Each structure stands twice: as structure tokens, then as C-alpha cells.
Amino acid sequence: MKTLHLTQIAAAVFTLCWAAGARADDLAPKEPEAPVMQKIEVKGAAASYDARRDDTASKTVVSSEEIQKYGDTSVNDVLKRLPGITIGGASGRSGGEIRMRGLGAGYTQILINGERAPAGFAIDSLAPDVIERIEVLRAASAEFSTQSIAGTINIVLKKALKAAQHEVKLSEGKGSHFSSPGLSLQMSDKLGSTSYSFGGNAWRYMYNRMTPSFEDGADADGMPNLRRSATWRDQGRSDGFNLSPRINWTLENGDTLTSQSFFNLNQFASNSHSRTATELGAGPDYDRIDSTYSAHNGFGRTDLNWIHKLDQGAKLDLKAAISDARNTSDSHQVGGNGGLPATLYRIVTSESSEQGFSTQGKFSRPLTFGKPADGDDAALEHAISLGWDAGVTQRDDSRIQRDADLPGSDPINSDEGFSAKVTRLALYGQDEWNLTPSWSVYTGLRWEGLDTRSEGNTFDAVQQRSSVLSPLMQTLIKLPNKKDQLRLALTRTYKAPSTAALIPRKFTSTNNSQTEPDRRGNPNLKPELALGLDASFEHYWGEGGLLSASASVRRIENYTRQGLLYEDERWVSTAINDGRAETRGVELEAKFPLRVLMNNAPALDLRASVSRNWSRVESVPGPDNRLDQQTPLSATLGIDYKTRDNQLSTGGNFSFRNGGPARLSATQGGYSSVRRDLDVYALWKLDPQNNLRVAVSNLLAQDYTTETLYNDANGSLNRTSVANGETQLRVTVEKRF
Template structure:
């Protein structure tokens, strides 16, 4: 079945990106693959999500959240079998994902022998990189054993050149520039990821598989910041910073699959993962009186992530029932070190030099997909999770405990059995789960308003706020409705019109406030996550997938895809105007397509993403502005033969800078404003795909 057929058959409208379409796309990472999908929106900061709400879209790998430090969007596509996208909620994906779910399914063994090698390079005036990916599959119908392996290696160097200006104004609107800054940053990264599968089908009904994987990453960041202050003593005139962050992880999942009866399947998975993370920071600062400060921070974290997962599915007449249980335990042991000019920095002494965390979760789901008749299908489900987390940081002991339950219902109706056009309705109660870092009481002190080595910190201005978590943060609750009409023009061409609405309680947002803190003897401005009361979001989206030759054989064979979304939202405890949900733009638009030349073995394509400029307010004393995005990319694929392709692409064709602005304080009184300009350069990439 094609990806379009699979989408049509899914009651919840699950969008599938199959392995074939992943290979045909010519992209390297999950981020690049999803960015071009009409259903996926791109925020002003480049975050991906559904319905314009990236912070509310759940990202999973094989149905479970990725371990800390592993970003699913950075995965090389050589490790991906398929991607599932659901804009409503399904019980099998758990009680989270208020703005839908993106589930990345790891590469599986095929019953055929196939190997692939891909090499690529990228370059721009600021960046450069190279990657290599290899995969192989060995299986036949005679042997009970089958094997698969994938290896990807990448190395990149990215530069950031940024100019910023900090201004202050009083109630009489007298504006003075207090800081001009030029920032240069170099980010080097190296990644090696290997994964494999050994499967043993020891009889017709039972398969045992082992899926080891190893990841090693090294991040080296260097930066220099030159500033002119007025008056001179407000901050460092020059700072140089170096950060080294190696990350290593190893996972050894073991899975047993059995077919107890016709139409039924049971699987039991045990997945232990071990990973370590280290961060070493060295920062030199020079002040106007020629005073220098040398700061050295160290962080070494060892973590364990273990889970047992059991899933069962069965088909009986018109019903497909799925059920599952997952028990997980995550532990963290982190050690810190702080030095200032070679002596112990005691400003964070209340938090000690260790952080210990134990996070236990129990997740359950039950789902029934019922084909009522040839016109009506229903998907009903119930998912729940219980979480108990203990967090020890110096004198702070936090216990986070909650239980959530999410009912969901999806309905699909078509006029008759022969009609492909259908109406979908999805209703669900969902949650947004706090991340572990959002619950930590240990702050990050703003380097432009540092603390002395002799004791507690003093005051800081709002533009140089500290950041900290909030152990009292509660899960955000949402009631969501999705109503869509899918009209199939031909077998692979369709137009989708969708209305969506979300009503939130205990809305989580970043809040800037002046408060008493244990690391200072005066109140300091702190940016931390908080529950901000109720919120709502309403929107409409139009999605297009069109093959022009299906409309008329006389038209050139062009594959078009596009989407337009419009949304409004409000947060009750944030004053207006501009108090939208974080990351959501008033509208987004994208258009892309490919055309295969008839006279040459060449396919050309282009993708355009549009976002408007605008302000967004996060608290009564803080709002930010982003300029419009006009992100244009083009690609070309030359097919030498069915097994050898050359792919070239160029991104950021029409962009040359990002402009942003952030205001602190009230316009009716004294306030400050920071504006930032960041350079963007076109990036050229070339890849060679070889199959064996």
C-alpha cells in the first residue's frame, strides 16, 4: 500500500512516511525529512511541530520518549524505517502530545539482501560539514537468522556572527544605548552512531531479536564577545568561553515477538540504556578596570534508563484491539565543580556539588479500532501514566508525584464504501509532561550578571536574568478537538481542510519575575517555567498533496505539496496584546514540489517556508519579536542508474539575516530593549547514494 492509502485507512488519519519515500527524499536527517512535510510547521526559531505548536507536539522513538541527550530530529535517516504523524491523539502513543505526535520508527530487518552507502558534504560562508552513512540487510527464506546493521558518521563546524544592542528608556521615552556587543561563536560537533539487529525466528510463531546501539558525540564550542558599556563598569568588556561536551550512550534492547493465534501478536521488550555526559566550561572575562576573572565549571553525569514494555494486539471481526504496559526507571548521578580565579566558587553552595534523581513511571493503554460498517469507523482509547520522581540537590529535596488519564476518540465517516472522501473527528484529553530539567531547583547564573566568589550574589537587571527550573510545576492539561475533511482528487492527490481547538489548564510558560532566591542576598530576576492558568488555541489549516498529471495527462508530471495554517491563542494570566502560546505564529505557509525531466535523468525540487514577523508576550514585563522568515531551498537529483544517485541541494537562498528584539519592563515606566542581528548564509550540500 502507498503512504496515501495507509493514511486513508487509518481512523485517526495517521500520516505515514515510508522507507521508500525516505530514500527517495535525498535528505540526511529526521529534521530535514519532517521540515518538508505539509503537516509539520516550522516556528520562528526553527522548531518543528504540528498545528503551529512545537512545544506541545510529542516526539517519540519507537513509541517511547528518547533518553536525555538524544534528539530524535538529529537521527540520520539510515536509522529510520518510517515516521508516523498524528495530529489528534491515540492511546497507543500515551496520554501526552496535546498538539499531536511524531513517532520515529527504527530501521527493521527486511526479508531481502540490500546494502546502501551514502556520503555527503555541506558548505557555506559560515559552515561546513561531512557525513557518511552505511546500512546492510542480510536475510533469506532458508536460514532462521537475519541481520541488519547501520552506521552513520558526521562532522560539522558552524559559525554564528551576531550583533546586539541593549537600550534603556525612562517613562519620558528618553532612550540611551547601554551596551553594544559583537559575538562570534564556533560550534564543532562529531557524531558516530552504530545500530544493529540480530533476529532468530526459531519457529513459525516466535522471533527473538537483539538490537544493540551505540552513540558517541563530541561538542566543542568556542565563543568571543566584545562589548562597549555605558557606564563602563556594568559588565565585561571582553569574554572568551570554551565548552567541551562529550556524550556516550549504549543500549541493548531485547525483544520477543510471538503470534499466539491468527490475527494476534504479543511482544515483550526489555531495554537497558546507559549514558554519560560531561561538560567542561572555561570562561575568561576582562572588565574596564583591567580586572580579569577566570571561571571554570564542570559537570559529569551518569544516567541509566531502563524499561520493560509489553504490547498485545488482536483482530476479531470488525475490531482491532491493542493494549500495552510500560514500566520505566531513570536514574541520574551528576557531580558539579565551580572555580573562580582558581578558588572554590561558593555562590551555589546551597545546592551542593551533586544531583541525584530517580524517576519511575508506569504507563498503560487500551485501544479499540472498530469498523462499524462500510461508512463509519471509530477508534476509542484510554491511556494513563503514574510518575514518581525524587530529586536531591544539596539542601533541596523534591518529590514530584502525579497520575494522569487520557481518554481519546477518533471517528471517520465516508458517504459510501466506494467513496474515498472522508470526514474525521478527533476528541481527546491530553497532557504535556514537564521535562526533568524543568523540575530542577539548581539555577544557571547569567554570565553578564555574575556572583562574587566571596558569598551570595547581588541584584541583577531583567535583561540578564538567571534561569532555573520549578519543582512545583504541574503537568499541563488540555481538551482538544480536530475536525477535518479529506477530499481525494485522485489516488495520490488530496486536499485536507482541518479545524482544530485546544483548551488548556495549568498552562506551562516561561515567566520572568523579580524574586527572593537562596543564591543572592538581594532579589534577582529569574526566568523559570510556571503554570500560568488557562489558555486556548483555535485554528484552521489547508493541506495540499497533488500530482499534476493525475489531473490532466497533458500537464507536466509535477508533485506539489503545500499547507497554510492560521491560528489564534490566549493565556489568561498574561496581559495582552501579543499573549500567544509560545512558538505559535498567527499564520504559517509552505509550498514545495518536484519535477522529473523527461529528457534527462534529473529531478529538481524546491521548498519554501513562510512565517510572519510579530511580537509574543510571555509575562507582564517581558515580550519578544522575531522578523519574518522566507526560507527557500532547492534540490536536484541525477540518477545514473537505479542504484546510483547524485543529490545536490541549497538552503537559505533568500535569507541573509535574522532580526529579533526582546523588551523587559513596562512601556508605561522604565524599560530596556535588546535587539539582535544574526547573519545567515546560503548552504550547499552534495550527496552520493550507492546501493548494492
Template sequence: MKRTQRAIVWSRLCGCALLSPGLSVLAQTPATATAPAVERVEVRSSPEQQRRADIAGRQVVGRDELLSHGQSGLADALRRVPGLTVEGRGTGLEVKLGGLGQGYTQLMLNGDPVPRGFALESIPLDSIERIEIVRGGSVQTAQAIAGSINIVTRRAPALATRDVKLNAGAQQGRPLLSAGLNLGDRWGTAQWGLGLVLSHEDGVWPATYLQDRAEGAQSLVQRVRTDKRETSLDRAVSLNPRWSWKQEEVDGSQWQLSTDHSLRHSLTDDEVHDRRQAVLGAPPAQTVSDMDMHFKTTLWRGKLQAKRREADGASTEARLTTTWSRRLQHAQLLGRDITLRPVQDQVVDGQADDQSLILAVNHQRDLGAAHRLDVGAELEQARRRESRVQDGRELPLAPPPQDLDERYDAVVQRRALYLQDDWTVSPGTAAQWGLRLEQLNTDSSGNVFETVRQSHRLVGPLARVSIKPEGGWGVFKLGLTRGFKLPEPREVMPRRFTPIEVSATAPAMTGNPLLRPERALSVDASWQGGEAASHWVVAGALRRIDDVILDQLSYRPNDPNYPWLLERFNGGRAWSASVEVEWSGQRKQGLIDGQPLRWKTSLALYESRLEALADKPNPSIAGQAPWQFKLNATQTLAPTLTTTWGLQARGAAVADQFSERSLALNARYGLDLSLAWQPRPRQNWTLSVSRLGAPDDVATKTTRVTSPTGPVDYRTQETWSRAPRWRLGFESDF
């Protein structure tokens, strides 16, 4: 899939065409500070109207939409949301906005960045109230180049609630079971809630690896086939107590206090079994590798929030969020050669502790009839302690084992101030400007490397405008933001991360203490229009990313343990552009006479370019697909019977990388179906199946190395099996 200069020019022309209507209307609309204020409406009748009224175009995915396909898990629910991409498997799931992953999209939980080690599927889908999506940066969080995804959990219910949920499913013959209980009631002026979820998830991911090596002008000289099987058995209990209190004063002011806590404890047993055979050439060093891993993870998160609303509408809010998690790990790796003689016997015991404390204060106040001021401050202290002890058994005729005793300690301190002004310019025009100042200090130390200290001062300006011209032309929005992406602690600590078998396409990795943050300037524009029965959104974005973090591969033939080493570095400037079109609506007469049909469809085009690789055929950001299509529809079959189906598809992604490497991902698609039956109010049965017709995930990695005898080409094709997943869910009050 060769990318031509014409395609790049086309994408930028589309972005310019998308921006020009908003600019022209802005030029024609007079801006006067004495214009009458637009009445603020706190409750929107639909997510579409709320998105249209929000200056930043905040997209809200409600609870009903998330649960429309049954209890399929948060990752599957997010896959159906327009504009979002979910990649990976198991605990390695990643959510992308604009096709940009690798930390460009900020994932948040109730307004705070998710803690380290956070797993997307650790939040039960039933405990989520809504998902808020903002494209581009904001003064509330500058570390969001592509945008932010805020997961908002359910609050304490206002009415008496007693719900039970049961789910049973399977994937490739492995059981997927969960049971949930949700209780809540009002007690005077206070409300309380309690959520309990028990889960038993048994996953399996079979795969096939083909590793090829070609030397000089010769054809293939070696091919090794690996039959891989990864399994994961996760048993977890989640507890979510919450409480809120509200006191109304005589003058119309009010006090609010609330707490929201979550506790999750899980036991996970993972296994990785590799069986290798030489199809051509010499046999591999290990023909059999078996790795057993056992994890015990405890995560506790607590939040205390106080809010004071004055009679004039001004409000002051303070929140304190604490997180503590511990993961204990025990792993054993056994390897055998072609004669089944043991050549490796390693045992690794590890412990990782994460602690964080966030204190945030926010004040909002109207300044006259046309301005609303939002000012806030945040303080955060986060710490990660990790220990890793590796013992190896000496084996005859085998390489000497690596015995390691490593300890790491990383501390992050963050201080931020932000200011934002929402300005009602005229009845049809609103503007927003703001500034965020942030100071970050990191201190990483360990017993196997020198202490790494970094300090960063980040300035994030913001400017947005929303214009609603007369005559029913919809709403035009234009925004300019500056965001940042900080390196992960593992990216700056010079620690080695080693796979089971080190190769050119599966190298060891090490951190780089000289990494600088990535800085991005983003322009986001959109148009939203349509009537109540049909809603359109056309959005575009152009981002310039400086000091983009990339990988550099080095070959070290004299190092028996790390012959291939991958290190991150700042690789110059990158560009990313996107155009997205969404269409949603409903018909009173659907596919069945007298029964309504609702639909939501989207098409997104993505383009990116690394300037340092401009001479390559595909200088794209790795993992970004060129296009993505989604279609979701809900058809009522009868007053108590509803069917929902969703189709997701994306194109193949090809990206050249530094060190003569490339990564190609095949096109992916899948169909989700569900049937919901409601025999009585507040009782539901749901049968769902996801990933129907989905092809296997195929990733192809290539590397070229120059040797004295000529170039040597390495190629690995990973094929991961994707099987349908079905679930039967029951929900009822009692």
C-alpha cells in the same frame, strides 16, 4: 501586530465550521453492531491512502520523501513536512505540531519517548525508515497534547544490501562531512543489518545583540551592542546493528524476534565570543567574554522485541528498551572590562548520566467481526545524575567568584495501563475509543536543596470516529482526547541556571518544586478527499490547556549574583486553535513535456490565547506563529535527472508574557533546491542547497520594571545570521 477580538472569533468559527460536516454526517449514518466488517488492509499503496484509512489520520512521511532533497539532515527534512515547525539552532532544535512547542509535542523513537539530552541531529537521516505523525493524544502516549512524532529507524533488510554514502557540504565556509556504510543480508530465517556513520559538522552562528534601557519619560539612556559568535565542532561515530528472526508455523501462526541497537560517541568543541561596546551611556561590566566548552558524549540505546501472532490474527508483543548516556563537560569563562583587565575567570567541570529501562507488553485480538481490542501495560524507570563543580579565581577589583559543588539526582517511575477498541460500525463508519491510566512518581534530590517528591495520577480518555459517506464525499474524522504535559526535572528542582551576563532580558532561572502537570482537552477534526492524482486534507484542532506553565520574572537588586530571576509557575488556562489545508498531486505532463511533476503544498493558521493575559494586546503562547505556508515540488527533467524544490514561510509571532514582558519573532522564509542524477540503478548523485534567500532570525525581548523614579524599559534585539547550506552527496551499492 495587534490581535483583535474579531480575529479570535474568526478562528473559533473556522474550527466550528470544520467540525460541523463530520457531526452532520455522523447524525445521518446509522450505527449498528451487526453491520458487516470492513476488510483490513495491512499494506497501503500510498501514504495518502494509509492516512485516509487510519482512524487517527496518521500521517506517514516515507524514506523517499525524507531524502528527496539529499542528505540535508533530519531537521531540514522535517522543516519541509506539512504541519511541522522546526525552531532553534545547533543542539537546541525543537519540533512543533500546530505551532506548539515547549514539550506540547511528544517526540518518540521507535514508539518510546526520546531520552533526556537527545539531539535531533544525532540520528543520521539515512538510518530512518519513516516518520509517523499523529495529532492529538493517544492511549499509547498520553503526554502528547499537540500530538506525537514517531521516528522509525530502518529494520534489518530482507535482501542483500551493501550501500555506501558520502556527503560533503559547507555553511559560511565551514565543512559539513559525513560517510555512511549500510550492510545487510538474510541468513536462513534471520536477517541482519549494520549501519555505520562518521560525521564532521563544523557550525558557526554569528549574531548581533542590541540592549537598550529607557528610564521614566526620558528617551533612550543606554545602548550596548554585542557582537556574538558561536561555533560548534562536532565529530561523531554512530553504529547501528540490528537483527530479526521470523518462524512460520504450520497452522499459520508465527514468532518474531528482533533487536535494534544504536551507539553514538561524539566529541564537541563549542566557543562563544562576545564583544560589547557602549553606544550610549555607561560601559558594560564586561566588554569581552570568551567561553570555551568541551563535551564528550556517549549514548547507547538497545531494544529487544518479541512478537507472537496467532493463526486467528491475535498478536502479543513484548519489548524491552534500555538507554544509557554520559556527558562529560569542561568549560572556562573569561571576562574583561573596558580596560581589558580580567574581571571573571571561572572553570566548570560537569558530568551527567542518564539511564532508563522501559518494559512494555501489548495484546491485540479481534472480538467478533466488528471489534478489535488493544490492551497494554508499560513500566519505566529513568534516572538522571548530574554533578557540577565551579571554581573561580579571585581577581583584583572584581566581584568575588562563585565556587560551587552541586550534585543532583532525579528518578522518575512510570506505570501505565491502556485499553483501546477499534469498532467497525458499518462499511463506511469506524470508531475508536480507549482509556489510559498512568501513575508517575518523581524524586529529585541534591546537596543544595531539599528533596522534591511528586506523585501524579493521570487519566486519558480517547474517542474517535471516521465516516466515509457514499457518493465520493471523502472521509470525515472527529476525535476527542485528553493529554498531559509533565514538568521537566530542571523545572521542579530549585537549581539556578545562570547565563554569562545576567540582565532583565537574559535572567537567571530556577526551578519550582510546586509545579503541577498541564492537562489538556483536545478536539481534532479533518476531511480527506480527492482522486489519485490530487489529494486534499483539511484539518482543524481546538485545545483547552489547564494549569499552563509560564514564566514569572522577579527583580532582586540586593542579590549581586542573581538580580534578575525567572521562575516557572502554573498560570491558569490557555486556548489554542488551528486550521490546516494540504493539497498534493501529480501531473504526467509537468513543466517539461513528457516528464511528470509532483507537488505538495500546505497552509496553516494558528491562534492561541492565555486567559490570564486577556487584557493584553497579544495574549498568545510564546513562539506560536499566526500562519505557515509550505510548497514542495519534484520535476523530472530526464529519465535519470530530477530536480526538487521547497519553499517554507511563516509569519511574525508576537506574544505578551507575565511580568510586563513580551517576545517578538520576525517572519521567516527560505528556499531549498536539489538536483539528483541517477547514472545507473542504485547509484545517485545529489547536489542540494537549503535556506536560500532566508532572512536573519530576529528575536525582540522587552521588559518593564517599576522603580521609585518611574518605569524602566529594557529591550534586547537578537539578530542571528542565516546563511545558505549546500551539500554534495553520493550513494551507491557495491
């Protein structure tokens, strides 16, 4: 009922904004007619271009100014404020999954400069200062991979040189249980036909927090037979940095040659102490566990891009890249029970490396057909592109687990390693043409093939080949009033299983149970295929005003979910294909400056959005048989203000994400609580060279609760965890030189 009320309120707000938009021209201030001279303002095409409004293929672009507004140190904090995008997990905690249409688990495609990041790379470690823009594509296009059932978020690193820039930023973030200092350096300049840019960011994150959890069980008659409570104290430190150098050469014939690199290094160390008290029923295997953990992650990528201009406006764009990623981790666990000497002493070491080579090419050419002699009708203008995207990745992975043979122990030793080679090839063609000045159509066709081969010391060699042909169509119709427009998209997308999900290697849990099972890959997984339909209506009004309403549906075949098995007296979780699923959604968005509604209004920019999602998995009994624990409702509300002299900018943003119960299978379920984030910021331009930025995030400091549920004919088990919320204050000093 609460969700229904929120949806009705959102619809009422949108209707009110729509009525305001319809009257905007009447309310907006009008220039008086000049008695002698008429003023004519001419704007360049580049300045007036708006990707969201003008591109046939739907795309929303988030600018660098918007990205850096709150002084965030993680790109996840930027994304959570965007319409239709949610971040999983608790506020302020790393590792939250990025979701469009409320869907994660690989349904949302995350790209860096148009390519997927390697396994083990944490997107939330990407510093916003190195990002030029973020592109949000709700419908697939042929140029990017169609592994984007929910949509694509393409993070474009800084590349364009608008002017010479030298800037350094020092920041300090502080919460009740953590601190996070940071340093950023951005430099760019031009020397003749050569330009360069360099971005560097370094940070440290230190924390000390307590996470309580609870377990409750009941027998087949519903009588309680288990009650436990546990505390998990965890403290640690993470250090990391990003480097992003770029050099651009403009050749004599007008061609450009660009070298761009990105390097990321993270190291993490922590120690934790878990204590469990049992009030009813049997205790866990270990009621006390002391652990230490350390990890080192490095990633480097460099590419060379050549753009060659041909006759009649044609262009050839070629790029080749190499990458290398290396990850190592070590963990030590000591566990015991009932105050007796330790019966668990476990050491786990893991190493992985991934080397990759990729190449992309695109030939594009504008064409004009059917230009009439009398000039009464418009010519048919085409923008045709043909291209490829190919690559090969070699991954080597090893994991060694050693348990000491202590009195009363049950050692589980393993030495598992594997190597995998993934070869991919994609060929595509796309055509965007203007049928009339107010009607344009985009069509695309992309074929993608994947070949995954792996072998290990504990399983037979595995080879899986898959290919998907994706026809795509999008159209844009601008209505005669030049303020309203309609969009429609029909797409075929897919989700391929990750390499790790295909490897039949087992990861053991310490206290094995239905809610804490071991994990193992499944080499028989098939790609999920989806047929999608998107429709939207957009109304532009005043200067910068936008109202939009959109709806979407996806029908998915070979739906993948986590199955739960009981093997050799241990619970094991593994991914399986399980029939069909469907997801639907509607999204409302409004943004406008207050001055389009009233004369002499302060410089306030307002924005709001509401997204409502539904889904159903056919093989899972209802209710709440949602796809991937889909976020059913999310909303944002924001306001920004600038003084007339632009010396002060301030604003705030409220983000809401609903939770609720979700059923994953006939026996498994989950629950997540509502998440509310309130962030505010202020930027003072002290002088042309110095800025002071202050931001407070997660002002509500709301706790975040999750539950893992299991229920069968023998009874039920419920595990609840609570992540404590805390407010963060961040102060950033920015200096240009």
C-alpha cells in the same frame, strides 16, 4: 494585515485546488473500451493500503524515500518541509525546537521507536539515513504516551528488510561560514530464517560565525537611558556518529524475535569572543568575555522484541529495553571591563548520567460480532488491544562552578549535585471497530502515572507524584462517493514537567539582567492538562490527489510559563503554573500529480499547505498573549519532477514561518522575525549502482532576528540578536555494492 492577506490567499488557493479536484475525473485521461478483451488489474491489499486514508486513528506517514530526498544530514531539515510542522531558530543552526501547531516547549511529543529520548539527546543529531519512516499523529492514541498536547512525531528507525542492500554515501556540505562532510553506510541481508541490517553514519561540522546583538533601554517617561552594541564571534567543531544494528529471527512456530540497538556519540569544542560597546548609560558587568567550551554526549539503547502469534488471529507483542546516556561539559570564561585587567575567571564543569529500563506489552485480537445469517448487513468487526508501558530512570547530575578571587571581582562559587529517580507506569486499552463499511470508530483509555524523587546537596528531598486518565475517541466516516471522508477526534492529553524543571538548582548568567537572568527549577510544578477537539475533511481524487481541511482547539489547565523574580540583587527565571490557556488552529493541504488535471502532462507532483494558529493565555494581558510564542502562520509549497526513464529526479520546496511580537507576562515579551527557506535538489541515477545527489538549502540566506523585551513601571529594556543566514550546497555520492 499582512497575516490576514496571506490567510486569504491561502483560502483562495485551496478553493481553486478544490474546484480542480472536483473536475479531476472529467479532465483525467480515460482508457478507451477494448473491443474484444477487457483488462483487469488486481492490486494486493498491502500495496493499496494508505495509513492516512484508511486508519481510523489519524496518522500521516513520511516514507524513507521522502526523508532522503534532499540529502539532509539532520532530521530537523526533513521535518521543516512537512505540513503543519515548524522548526524554531535560524536556518542552518542546530538546536531548533520541533513544533506542531506552532507549539514547542514540550507541547509537541518527540519519540524514537515509540519512546522518549533521554535528557541531553539532541534529536537534530539523528541522521535521516537510519530512519525508516516518520509518523505524525495530530490526535493522541492510547498506544503512545498522551504527553502530546500539540501532537506526536514518532521517528521509526530502519527495521523492515525488503531486499538485500549494501550502500555507502559520501557527502560534503559547504556554506560561507561552515563546512560539513559526512559518511553513511547501510547494509542488510537475509540468511535463512535470520535477517540483519546495519546502519552507520559519521559527520563533522565546522563553523566560524559572527552574531551581533543590541540592547536599548528607556526610563519611565520613555527617554532613552541605555544603548549598547555587542559582537559575539564563535568558532567550533562538532563530530558525531550513529550506529543502528538490528537482527531479526523467525522461529519455527512463526514467532519473531528481534534485537535492535541504537548508539549515538557527539563531541563538541568551541571558543568565543564577546565584545560590548556602550554608547549611553551604564556598561555591562563585563564588556569583554573570552570563552572556551567542550562537551561529550553519548547515548546507547538496546531492546529485545518478541511477537507471539496466538489462535484466532490474536497476537502478543512484548518488548524490554535498557538505555544509558552520559554527558560531560567544561567551560572557561575570562571577563573584564574598560580595558582593565580581568576581574572574572570562571570554570564550570558538569557531568550527568541517566540509566533506564523499560518494558512494553500489548495483546491484540480481532473479533467479529453480530454477523447476520442472511448476509444482508455487514458484521461488526473489532480490533481490540490491551497493553502496558512501564519504566524506571535513574539520573545523577553534578555542576561545579569556581570563580577566582581576583581584585575587583565578586566571586560566585557553587557545587551542586542531585540524583533523581523517575518511575512511570501506563496501562491502556483501545478498540477500533467498523460499524458499517463506511463508518469506523476508535476508542481508547490510557492511565499514566509518574513518580519523581530527587535529592541534592543544596536542597531538601523532593517527591512529586502525578497521574492522568486520558479518554480518547476518533471516528472516520467515508462518504458515499468514496472520495470524501470526515474525521473527528476528542482527546484528553497533558504535559508533565521535565525532571530538570523540578530541581531547585540555580544556573547563573554572566551578565545578569532582566533579559539574561539566572535559571532555577521549581519542585511545585503541576502537569498541564488539555481537552482537545480535532475535525477534518479529506477529499481524494485521481491517483495520489489529496485536498484536506482541518481545525482544532485545545483548552489547557495549569498553564506553565517562565516567571521572573528579583532575589538577592539578581534576576532569576523559574517556571510557574499560571491559570488557563487556549489554542486554536486551521490547516489546509493539497497535493496531487499534474497528470490528474491535464492529458500528457509532465511527471510533476505538486503540494502546498497553510497552517494558521491562534492562542490566548488568560493570565497575561493582551495583545499578543500567545501560548509559548506560538508560530501564528506557516506554509509550504513544493514541486517534484521525474523523467520518464527515472534517471533524473528534481524539485524544490519553499517553507514560510511567520513571527511577530509575543507577550509572555505583564512585564516580559519577545519578538521573532519571519523565516523563509527555499531548498532545491537533483538526483541523477548514473547506473543501477551509482547515484549523484545535489542539494542547495536556504537559497534566500535570510537573517533571523529575535528580541527579548522587559517593561515595568521603572522603564523598559530590549535585547536584539541577529543570526546571519547562509546558503548551503551539499553534494552526495551514493554507491550500491
